[in-house]
Amino acid sequence: MWREVYLWSPAEPSPRSGPAESDRLPSGxxxxxxxxxxxxxxxxxxxAAHARDAGWAGFLLAQVDxxxxxxxxxxxxxxxxxxRIHPPGLPSRNLVxxxxxxxxxxxxxxxEGVRCSGLSAVIGEIWGDPKALDFTATRRLAxxxxxxxxxxxxxxxxxxxxxxxxxxxxxxxxxxSLANALDPRAPGLSAWxxxxxxxxxxxxxxxxxxxxxxxFHLVAASGDRALGEGxxxxx
Amino acid sequence: xxxxxxxxxxxxxxxxxxxxAVLTVEGTHGLIIHAVTAAAxxxxxxxxxxxxxxxxxxxxxxxxxxxxxxxxxxxxxxxxWSSRWSPLVEVDGDGLRLDVSGxxxxxxxxxxLVRDIRRRFAKAGFxxxxxxxxxxxxxxxxxxxxxxxxAALHVSALRLAPDTVRTLERLGLKTIxxxxxxxxxALARRFKDGDxxxxxxxxxxxxxxxxxTAAPIDPPxxxxxxxxxxxxxxxxxxxALERLIPxxxxxxxxxxxxxxxxxxxxxxxxxxxxxxxxxxxISSREPKHLQRLxxxxxxxxxxxxxxxxFALTAEWTEELGAAQDSLVEEPSSERELARLxxxxxxxxxxxxxCRPQTEESHLPERASGWGPAISSPAFAGEDERVRTAPSSxxxxxxxxxxxxxxxxxxxxxxxxxxxxxxxxxxxxxxxxAIDVIYATPEGMxxxxxxxxxxxxxxxxxGPERIAPEWWRQPSSARLRDYYRVExxxxxxxxxxxxxxxxxxxxxxxxxxxxxxxx
Numbered sequence: 001m002w003r004e005v006y007l008w009s010p011a012e013p014s015p016r017s018g019p020a021e022s023d024r025l026p027s028g029x030x031x032x033x034x035x036x037x038x039x040x041x042x043x044x045x046x047x048a049a050h051a052r053d054a055g056w057a058g059f060l061l062a063q064v065d066x067x068x069x070x071x072x073x074x075x076x077x078x079x080x081x082x083x084r085i086h087p088p089g090l091p092s093r094n095l096v097x098x099x100x101x102x103x104x105x106x107x108x109x110x111x112e113g114v115r116c117s118g119l120s121a122v123i124g125e126i127w128g129d130p131k132a133l134d135f136t137a138t139r140r141l142a143x144x145x146x147x148x149x150x151x152x153x154x155x156x157x158x159x160x161x162x163x164x165x166x167x168x169x170x171x172x173x174x175x176x177s178l179a180n181a182l183d184p185r186a187p188g189l190s191a192w193x194x195x196x197x198x199x200x201x202x203x204x205x206x207x208x209x210x211x212x213x214x215x216f217h218l219v220a221a222s223g224d225r226a227l228g229e230g231x232x233x234x235x
Numbered sequence: 236x237x238x239x240x241x242x243x244x245x246x247x248x249x250x251x252x253x254x255x256a257v258l259t260v261e262g263t264h265g266l267i268i269h270a271v272t273a274a275a276x277x278x279x280x281x282x283x284x285x286x287x288x289x290x291x292x293x294x295x296x297x298x299x300x301x302x303x304x305x306x307x308x309x310x311x312x313x314x315x316w317s318s319r320w321s322p323l324v325e326v327d328g329d330g331l332r333l334d335v336s337g338x339x340x341x342x343x344x345x346x347x348l349v350r351d352i353r354r355r356f357a358k359a360g361f362x363x364x365x366x367x368x369x370x371x372x373x374x375x376x377x378x379x380x381x382x383x384x385x386a387a388l389h390v391s392a393l394r395l396a397p398d399t400v401r402t403l404e405r406l407g408l409k410t411i412x413x414x415x416x417x418x419x420x421a422l423a424r425r426f427k428d429g430d431x432x433x434x435x436x437x438x439x440x441x442x443x444x445x446x447x448t449a450a451p452i453d454p455p456x457x458x459x460x461x462x463x464x465x466x467x468x469x470x471x472x473x474x475a476l477e478r479l480i481p482x483x484x485x486x487x488x489x490x491x492x493x494x495x496x497x498x499x500x501x502x503x504x505x506x507x508x509x510x511x512x513x514x515x516x517i518s519s520r521e522p523k524h525l526q527r528l529x530x531x532x533x534x535x536x537x538x539x540x541x542x543x544x545f546a547l548t549a550e551w552t553e554e555l556g557a558a559q560d561s562l563v564e565e566p567s568s569e570r571e572l573a574r575l576x577x578x579x580x581x582x583x584x585x586x587x588x589c590r591p592q593t594e595e596s597h598l599p600e601r602a603s604g605w606g607p608a609i610s611s612p613a614f615a616g617e618d619e620r621v622r623t624a625p626s627s628x629x630x631x632x633x634x635x636x637x638x639x640x641x642x643x644x645x646x647x648x649x650x651x652x653x654x655x656x657x658x659x660x661x662x663x664x665x666x667x668a669i670d671v672i673y674a675t676p677e678g679m680x681x682x683x684x685x686x687x688x689x690x691x692x693x694x695x696x697g698p699e700r701i702a703p704e705w706w707r708q709p710s711s712a713r714l715r716d717y718y719r720v721e722x723x724x725x726x727x728x729x730x731x732x733x734x735x736x737x738x739x740x741x742x743x744x745x746x747x748x749x750x751x752x753x
Contacts, residue, residue, distance in 0.1 A: 052686065053726045055752025057660040064246050069572060083661035083751055087591035087603050090660060099587040109579055116575040118568030174725035176693065185679075186696035187721040225666065228613055232275075 035209075035216055036202040037063070038167050041151035043142035045166035049193070051081055051127075051158040055174030059155055059192045061212035062121065066092035069118035071113035073098040074105040076176035084144075103130035107137050114144045114152050125155040129162065139165030144231050161197070169198040173207055178219065191219050259302035260288050310676050313356075330378065339359040339367075340354045372438040376411075386412025395657040399426065401691070411439070426462065456492065458482035465504045465541025472501055472533040472542065476526065479547040484522045486549075493518025493555030499529060501536045502544040509536040513581050515604060516573040516609050518553040524574050528581050549552055560636040574607045596728065597701050599749070657699070657719070659750030666747035669730065672747075676736040680718060685748050690722035698732075715742050719752065727752035 038044075047057045065143065072085055073097055079099060087093045100106035103126050113122040122145075126133055138154065142165045145152040154166060161169065173193045180188035195206040208219045257275050259266040266286040279292035285296055310326050320342070323334035324362035342348040345601065356363045365478045366377035373385060376392035388411050391400045410413050414422070419433060426432045432526045437443035457477045462471075476499060487494060511532035519525065529547075536542075579588045589605035596602040671679040679695050697718030705712070713734030721727045729750035734740055 013347070050726075052688070052751075053724075054659075054751035054753050057751075059753070061660070061753060068568060080666065083659075083663040086659055086750060088599070088658040088664035089662075089750075089752070093591050093593075095591065096576060096579075097589045097591075097605060099584065099589070100583065101587075112578055113574060116571050118570075118572035118575065140498060149292065164612050174727065176723075176725040177721055177727070180655070180694075180696075183696065185694060187549065187694040187719060187727055190727070191725065 001073055003048060007114060018227045027048055035063075036168070036196055036199055038200065041145060042150050042167045043138065043145045043152045043154060043165065044153045045138070045161075045169040047159060047161060047169070047171040048082075049171055050173065053084060053174050054105070054183075055190070055192050056155065056172040058190045058211070059172045059194060060155070061091055061211070062216065063144055064123070064151075066093075066094065066154075068094075068118060070095040071098065071109075071116075071119050071122045072096070073100055073106045073109045073113070073122070073124040075100045075103055075126050078125040078155075081127060081193060082125075082157055100118045102132070103127075104132040105153070107132055107141070110152065111141060114141060114150050115148055117148060117152070122152045123155065124153070126159070127157050129159050135163045135165055142166060163192075166198075167200050168196065168202075169197040175219075178210060222233055238242070254480065256297040256299055257286065257289065258303050259298050260303065266298065269303075302484060317352075320348065327371075327375065329554075330375075332374070335367065341529065362425075370439060370441045370739075371442075372435070373655070374440065384409060384412075386415065390414060393439060395432065395435055402426075415440075415692075452466065456483055456486040456490065456494075456552065458486065459544065459546045461544045465543045467538050467541040469534065469538065471528055472499070472536045472537055472545065475501075475545040476529055476547070478531045479545060480522050480526050480529075482518050483547050483549060484525070487520040487552070487555075490552075491553040491554060491556055492549070492627070493520050494525065494552055495548040496549070496551035497525060497529060498548050498550050499533055500546045500548070501538070501542040502546070503539055504541050504543050505539070507539070509538075511536060511575070512550065514551075514585075514609055516576045516580075517570065517573075518555045519577075520555060521574075524577070526672045528577055531581070550727070580607070580609045596603070596704065597702075598704065599658065601704075659727075660753040663749060663751075663753040666731070667746040669746050671730070671732070671746040671747045673732070677716070679734075680720060680730065680746070683720075683748070685728075690720075690728075693723045694721040695719070701731075711740050713738065717749070 001220050042125070045055050046060060048054075070092065074084065074097070076099065084099075085095075098106070098109045098110060100109055106124055106126055110122050111122040113119055141152055141154065161171075171194075174190040175193045178188040180186045188209050189212060191208060191210040193206070194209050195204070196202065197204050209215045210219050240277070252681060257268045257280050258270040258274050261267075264285065266285055268280055268282050268284055268289055270282055271280045275289075275296055278296070280289040286296075287294055295375055303378075307326075310329075310331070314324045314326050317331055319331060321333040321335050321338045324331045335345075337350045339345045342351050346365050349367060352365050353363055361434045364381075366372035366374045368377055372394070375394065376385065376388055377383070380392045382389050383389055390408060390411060390668070392402045392411060393414075395403075403409075403414070408417065413435065414432070416719040423433050423434075434443065460475050460479055462475075465476045466475075483494075483497075494515065495518050496512060496514045498510055501509040503509065513528045513532060515524075515528070576588060585607040588608045590608045592600055592604045594604055649671040667685065669683045669685045671680045677698075679697070680687065680692055682691050684690070695718050697720075698716035699718075701715045701717060703712035703714055715731040715733055717729060717731045719727065720730055728748055729746050729752065730746060732744045732746050734744040736744060
């Protein structure tokens, strides 16, 4: 799950990055760095910054291995509010989609999926803060995922970050896309504002990222876009 | 089925239906007519006569070799099909024999059963003569010779050899009634060897049983368990399941089958049933998997006054050879996935566990639909993607120009440009109407309001025009111009304008939000 990240402009340096982590966290331009990810597959939680913002999907799909089928679970409210997944837009059509009636069914389906060795990842979208989704439920998912080696992503839409057993917790928002070389008026490469606000073994941090050809790139924060535009360093 | 051969031929031939055709078989002295069409019958052709004789009457007859083996196969197929009326069906000469004792009331009496049989065969294009009688021999006689008085029928209705029939005729015994009036002893003495007339008479009136040997059908693998005492506790069914499954799996193993659908039936003491069934994605005879699938369903069976028997049936099976994945028990990931789909489907229902299905269409919501995962074919090799990525943007442009503005008759639109998909990751089930400020008539959108929130459009790409599918949509369907838009905070959406101003298909064009990009 380790991904190499090449940066070309620091976004917002983590306020708590101590000297011990300096070899892991980005500190300057052009430095090779990896996106903080646990060494073994486990449960990660992803909060959409806004319910109508599907930016997290791009961030998540960039990290998912699609050599084997995906199990994608959506509860009813998630489908109503932010749409059903659309296979032509996904990196792989090889997936199984589950439309769960409520959070309890969704969590059950995710747990069944995590225990299955034939999947490359399980992605579950749950709307709001249902009662069924408590610390015990997330902890169960995390343990099951670590035991079977199937990564599990719990996506929370319109939710608050309560107590959770997830090993890493991200909050992702869309950021203005990069310049489109072919058409200046058109949206370019997608970019995200990703905030890692809890991770075991990593200090939290916040980055502006984009993903291209198998790698994440740090990009200038949207305010500095004009400045950072020409300064891309090739890794 | 009196005209099976000729009707079967008429269904498959391309000659006009009123052609004077005859089907022929090889006889000792040349071709013999086997069956005739109605047109040929009016010109003097009769089954059993020689073709040359019939040709002498009318030289325009068309002779076609008959296919008795095919007729026989068709008859056997009909026999299997006829099990819809009765479980006991037998091919009998040129017809079918159904044991309908205790069956007729299911179809509203014997008359309506006969009507139903006639109607369904007629629908398939075959004429039938149907008769119901207390004995099989009588039914045969009525169906072949008609009438409603057994005694008035000719003696050949007894299915005796032609020689015997001729002898009886010479003795003046022309009808069955005349034969029945004769003393049995005299008849038995007269027809000692050869065809037994007494025997045929006994079969006809029911003095001698004529059991029906039904067409052999493999019974589905079934395991049953009878309890000494009715069990009323709710765990009875799961406990019975634990004992039934090894039994069923053994049967499946012996017959090299794997179950695709299983049903468990609990027989209650008061004569009622409780049943539940589960289906599997790939055929399986893995006891643990089947147990897991059925456990919940079995636990939900209501014992009411108590179960006194259980039956577990593999209703739908498929060939499954003895398979071993590896020496260590490590199931293949494909089978694991199939089992996962089974478990999810059993709990959530087949409509909720889906796999993508593609359809030849340009409308995004139609082109990529969803189908139940449990009934989708093998999922290996489904990873191929619709991909017409041109090598360069210029090539893409040329490609687009070559296809013309309406892409509805060319191949699929280029879904990928420069390695990036042009389709959103998420699609709303129903496009939602939005208010858009845009440069009329066909300008770019500037700002839109979706779910009561205003989005200022910072970047926009489009339009991608998708024409309505005139061959299936009403003529009032309007074209769609899709735009990929990005608002000032970076959220990307897929919106479209339906229709053009002055396209004659309604008023001002409407705008809809259809998808969200990640």
